[in-house]
Amino acid sequence: MDISTFTWTIFAILAIAIAVAVLNFLGNRTKKDTFLLLGLSDSGKTSLFLKLRYGSLVQTHTSMKENEGHFIINDNGIPLVKNPIHIVDVPGHEKLRFKFSDFIPITRGIIFVIDSSTCAKNSRQIAEYLYDIFAHKNVKNIPTLIACNMSDMITALPPERIRTILENEINHLRKTRTSGLDHQDSVDEVEYLGYESENFKFEHLENEVVFEKCSVKDGEINVIKEWIIDTLQGK
Amino acid sequence: MLDFFTILTKGGIVLWSKTFARITNSPIDALIKEVLIEERGGANNYVKDSYNIKWTFANELDLVFVVAYQKILQLAYIEELLATIKKFFCEKFAEFIRDTTKLHKYTFDDDFDSILRTLEEKDSKNDILKPPTNPTISEEVIARNIEAVHRNGGGKSKSRGNRSKKSAAPNGDFSEYVDKKSTKKVMRVWDDKLTKEEMNSLDYSGQNENIDMSSTAIRQNLVDENNLGHRSQDGHYEVADLKQDEDDESYDDDEYDATSENVQDDNTTKGSSLFSFFKNITGQREINEEDLTLVLANMKEHLIKKNVAADIATHLCDSVSRTLVGQKIGSFKSIRSIVKQSMESALRRILTPKTSVDLLRDILQAQSESRPYTICFIGVNGVGKSTNLSKTCFWLLQNGFKVLIAGCDTFRSGAVEQLKVHVRNLNALGQNSVVELYERGYGKDAAGIAKDAINFAKANGFDVVLIDTAGRMQDNEPLMRALAKLVTVNNPDKIIFVGEALVGNEAVDQLTKFNQALKDFSGLQNPRHIDGIILTKFDTIDDKVGAALSMAYTTGQPILFVGTGQTYTDLKNMKVGHIVQALLKE
Ligand SMILES: Nc1nc2c(ncn2[C@@H]2O[C@H](COP(=O)(O)OP(=O)(O)OP(=O)(O)O)[C@@H](O)[C@H]2O)c(=O)[nH]1
Ligand SMILES: Nc1nc2c(ncn2[C@@H]2O[C@H](COP(=O)(O)OP(=O)(O)OP(=O)(O)O)[C@@H](O)[C@H]2O)c(=O)[nH]1
Ligand SMILES: [Mg+2]
Ligand SMILES: [Mg+2]
Numbered sequence: 001m002d003i004s005t006f007t008w009t010i011f012a013i014l015a016i017a018i019a020v021a022v023l024n025f026l027g028n029r030t031k032k033d034t035f036l037l038l039g040l041s042d043s044g045k046t047s048l049f050l051k052l053r054y055g056s057l058v059q060t061h062t063s064m065k066e067n068e069g070h071f072i073i074n075d076n077g078i079p080l081v082k083n084p085i086h087i088v089d090v091p092g093h094e095k096l097r098f099k100f101s102d103f104i105p106i107t108r109g110i111i112f113v114i115d116s117s118t119c120a121k122n123s124r125q126i127a128e129y130l131y132d133i134f135a136h137k138n139v140k141n142i143p144t145l146i147a148c149n150m151s152d153m154i155t156a157l158p159p160e161r162i163r164t165i166l167e168n169e170i171n172h173l174r175k176t177r178t179s180g181l182d183h184q185d186s187v188d189e190v191e192y193l194g195y196e197s198e199n200f201k202f203e204h205l206e207n208e209v210v211f212e213k214c215s216v217k218d219g220e221i222n223v224i225k226e227w228i229i230d231t232l233q234g235k
Numbered sequence: 236m237l238d239f240f241t242i243l244t245k246g247g248i249v250l251w252s253k254t255f256a257r258i259t260n261s262p263i264d265a266l267i268k269e270v271l272i273e274e275r276g277g278a279n280n281y282v283k284d285s286y287n288i289k290w291t292f293a294n295e296l297d298l299v300f301v302v303a304y305q306k307i308l309q310l311a312y313i314e315e316l317l318a319t320i321k322k323f324f325c326e327k328f329a330e331f332i333r334d335t336t337k338l339h340k341y342t343f344d345d346d347f348d349s350i351l352r353t354l355e356e357k358d359s360k361n362d363i364l365k366p367p368t369n370p371t372i373s374e375e376v377i378a379r380n381i382e383a384v385h386r387n388g389g390g391k392s393k394s395r396g397n398r399s400k401k402s403a404a405p406n407g408d409f410s411e412y413v414d415k416k417s418t419k420k421v422m423r424v425w426d427d428k429l430t431k432e433e434m435n436s437l438d439y440s441g442q443n444e445n446i447d448m449s450s451t452a453i454r455q456n457l458v459d460e461n462n463l464g465h466r467s468q469d470g471h472y473e474v475a476d477l478k479q480d481e482d483d484e485s486y487d488d489d490e491y492d493a494t495s496e497n498v499q500d501d502n503t504t505k506g507s508s509l510f511s512f513f514k515n516i517t518g519q520r521e522i523n524e525e526d527l528t529l530v531l532a533n534m535k536e537h538l539i540k541k542n543v544a545a546d547i548a549t550h551l552c553d554s555v556s557r558t559l560v561g562q563k564i565g566s567f568k569s570i571r572s573i574v575k576q577s578m579e580s581a582l583r584r585i586l587t588p589k590t591s592v593d594l595l596r597d598i599l600q601a602q603s604e605s606r607p608y609t610i611c612f613i614g615v616n617g618v619g620k621s622t623n624l625s626k627t628c629f630w631l632l633q634n635g636f637k638v639l640i641a642g643c644d645t646f647r648s649g650a651v652e653q654l655k656v657h658v659r660n661l662n663a664l665g666q667n668s669v670v671e672l673y674e675r676g677y678g679k680d681a682a683g684i685a686k687d688a689i690n691f692a693k694a695n696g697f698d699v700v701l702i703d704t705a706g707r708m709q710d711n712e713p714l715m716r717a718l719a720k721l722v723t724v725n726n727p728d729k730i731i732f733v734g735e736a737l738v739g740n741e742a743v744d745q746l747t748k749f750n751q752a753l754k755d756f757s758g759l760q761n762p763r764h765i766d767g768i769i770l771t772k773f774d775t776i777d778d779k780v781g782a783a784l785s786m787a788y789t790t791g792q793p794i795l796f797v798g799t800g801q802t803y804t805d806l807k808n809m810k811v812g813h814i815v816q817a818l819l820k821e
Contacts, residue, residue: 017567041268046247054338062267063247065297069335089246093272094589128591176595179634181796183810 032108034086035228038100038133039113040125041092044149047216048113048224049089057217063091066099073225081229097129104138109145109231111224116148116156116213120165127169131177134205135191143208145227152215159211163202171200236310236355238286238303240347242324245297250332251324251341262286263301271299273791274554274581282306291317293325294561295521296332300324311361312354319350520564522573527556530574541818542781544740547788555581575819582818585784586811588793592767595634597728598699607639607692609700609725611685612769613718614733615745616706619771621650623733623798624701625657626806627769632661632668636698641688642674643681643721646705646714651676654703664803671697681705682721689725702727709748718749719756722763731795732765734786736773742785750790765790770809771798778817783809 037045046060049067055076067089072079085108090100110133114126133139146166148159157165174193194204202209212223241252241263262283270281271290281288287306292299300321304310323346325332331339531552538548555577564573591597601608610627612620621644628638640658644650651674658672673688685702692700704721707714722730732749734742746765754762768786776782783794799805 042264050248050338056338058338059249059252060247061241061243061249061261062264062272063245064267064271064299065245067244067246067248071336091247093268095272095584095587098583098587124591124596128593172596172599173593176593176599179595180593181630181806181808183808 032106033083033232034088034103034106035109035111035231036100036103036107037087037089037111037113038097038129039092039147040115040122040129043092043113043115044216045089045092045113048111048147048149048221049087051216051219051221052087052225057219062093063089064093064096066090073228075222075225080225081232085228085232092129097132100133101136104136104142107142109143109228110139111145111147111227113147113149114162115150116159116162117150117153118155119148119157119162123165123169127166127173130166131170131173131193134193134207135177137191140191140206143231144210145224146209146211147224148211148213149216151213151220152218156213159213163211167200167202170194174200236304236308237351238305240300240302240316240320242298242300242320242341242343244332245299250298250328250339251343253344253347258303259284262288262303266290266301272584274551274585274788278550289313289317291321292557292561293321294558295563296325296329298325298332310358312358316351316354319354320347323350522559522562522564522570524556524560526570527559527574530570531556534574534578537821538781538784538818540779542737542739542776542779542785543818544743544781544785544789546740546743547785551578551581551585551788579815579819582784582815583811585788586794586809586814589791590793592793592795592808594729594795598631598636601728602698607689607697607700609689609702609727610729610731611702611704611722611725611727612731612733613704613749613765614706615708616647618706618733618735619769619798620706620733621653621657621703622801623769623771623796623806624703625654625661626798626803627796628657628670628701629661629664629803630806631699632665632670635667637669637696638671638699638701639688639692639695639697640670640672641685641700641702642672643685643688644703644705645675645677645679645681645684648677650703650705661803669697681717682724685721685725709745709752715748715752716756719752722753723757723759726763729766730763731767731769732786732790733769733771734782736770736776736780736782736797738782738785742782743789746786746789765792767792767795769796769798769806770794773797774799774805778820780814780817783814784818 037049039045041062046063046067047057049069050056050058050060052073053069053071055074068087070084070086072084073081086106088103090097090103112130112133115122119126133144146159146162148156148162150156170193178192194200198204210227212227214221214223236255238256239252239254239258241249243249243252243263247267262281265283266281266288269275269283270278279289281290285305285307286303287308288301288303290299290301298321300317302313302317304313324341324343327343327346328339328341331341534555535548535552538551539545543551555574558581559573559577562573564570598608612624614620624640628640631638640654642651642654651672654672654674658670661670662668673684673691675684675687681704685700688702689700691697702721702725704718705714707718709715730753732746734745738745750764753764757763768790770783770786773780783797787794794809796806797809799807
């Protein structure tokens, strides 16, 4: 092979790689357009992701890996905003959740999906996940929508009720988590949720937290789209 | 014979699925939750309810192929079925799978049926001892496949001109478009396959290598390199040029010739070496098994040096290998760093608890039900059960709980006295602490003492009962039976296995046998198992933290605490990141 072709090829590739890296870096710094779909396993995150993206209902199983994509929030194909946003569906399995914190630095908003029909039974698990999210040191200012999914089920609880259940549960967790044993070496930086003297309420958080009911199955997800758009526009 | 066959992405999206019988509570979710996410993917099959489930990954496309059949059946062709379907599906649909801008419809039923039928037939012929490679079968297959292809869409592509406008109308979606495109793909794929690949793939004379080789060869032949799209920086494959596709469609016949020409080109001209150089440097290479063997062998040795049980290191490396084979290797990345990265996330997954480790919350729950919360400490001799029970007690006392310690080690002399000393110390340490010892001396039935202790705690308003048991070797059947009895009679809220961080290969044996004993000797339908682990003497092992991994992997249960010394405050929460780092550190 010709030496000059060789050098030239390498040079060109390096140049492109650097350009891409720089653009990427700048891009990440200037705009946060990532929305995270979080929540327990089987709450309907992947279904919601697919519904938002393609407008249709698709059969799903437990996720082992994130689903992510850049796309424009649309209503039956009609774009509702100009620019595509980045949506990441993080698997809800306990062993895979930790991935969410990788995305926090670029996150504009969190959509926490709950199965309203099993919420009472799973309240502790839901609250523990929420606790981990809100106590994360960099989540303080990220607006959060608690999407109470599966409202089509007869057993679904209304968002108001879910809110109180979770507040009670987080109230307990606040006590037990702060008196747990130390971690092996360094102290973890976690935030105390709410006010020490009062029972926990979501409005005590610095984050804006909204509860809405929705049903991916029945296509009732307009509240979610509206919330995303409002959050993007800084409302 | 089969119950179902499903093709889904690792993100959990079902691309194609066929069910042959009614499915009760889908075992796929269970497979993913209990096997794949837990990094037990090194195993070959999984039995759930009445199903036997097998699977394979296509890592280059992030797909999982799952097949299930009744576990009473012996189906010899399942592995071949998975391999064949995987290859056909990936080749037929690779572009659609990579193109996530649309939801594609995967028309695969006919192909699937013909492949399945072929294998079933071949299988039944094998039963009467025919040689494995039977030329007549290959011909049959070819004929049938051609038929399938025609049924599938041969007509469609001819009348393409007329249909292209109409096709958008019916559902208002793009599935028609995709159908049409896939038809074209089928033609192209099959054309080539009829000659060589088909033969190869049906030559099931045994080795997987054969199949793998042919599949890469085919990929090279089938993928017109000039048409290759490129990978954008976020990893999405971008298809090169749509116009090209349309050309292909209208000049189907010409394209066939072009393909075979390309094949010759690749083999004869020097151009290919330039190309493969380019391919290497731009990261178009796929990881194959040989690439991994050496690196993983080193990794395995490294893990064993860190005191991970050998079996587990092997399983883990197999599992990592399975998730890497076929993955595209990024530019400027070495196999080693990819393996390390993948191993890191595997380790993290194994060590991350899947159930809550918030013991205090559990105790509060029991308190609100006004009953004492019971924890039973079990393990082999001298690992630190009594000492770490006392440390746990100290922490609970600090949180204001009333604690009763049940001295159920009625076996080793001095065990009760040891606890007495601890209780005295603990009472002296905290002003308002309430801790008592419940003991009945030696030689009595431990299960009975524990029962009395729990009743005593209930009557006297204790919040927690900590049950100290005698150390026992996992092979000592009488003592293991006694332990199972203690557990069955008292049904403690948590069964904590106490293990030394110094333990190596033994860890697996200990844990499996303790769990087995709890199961076998309980006589219950839903026997108990170890719920959590305390890893002791962590201060004595530097960075040889392998036992943590071995224990978490063997039981699938969390490491609740680690013991880091001999004083009451030397009990800590384990930090997953810390262990992962220590395990990977050179
Ligand atoms: N009835 C009803 N079922 C729903 C709704 N949304 C989702 N589902 C179903 O709930 C199940 C789980 O949905 P997924 O989207 O896979 O759940 P996930 O949150 O992605 O779960 P993981 O991937 O395990 O974290 C699927 O069978 C969905 O069809 C809804 O609004 N109503
Ligand atoms: N360095 C160190 N030593 C420990 C730790 N935990 C326990 N030990 C020591 O290990 C020895 C055995 O502890 P015990 O608590 O008596 O062990 P055991 O499991 O109750 O023993 P048996 O009841 O005889 O089976 C004691 O000398 C403890 O001080 C630890 O975390 N670090
Ligand atoms: Mg999912
Ligand atoms: Mg002891």
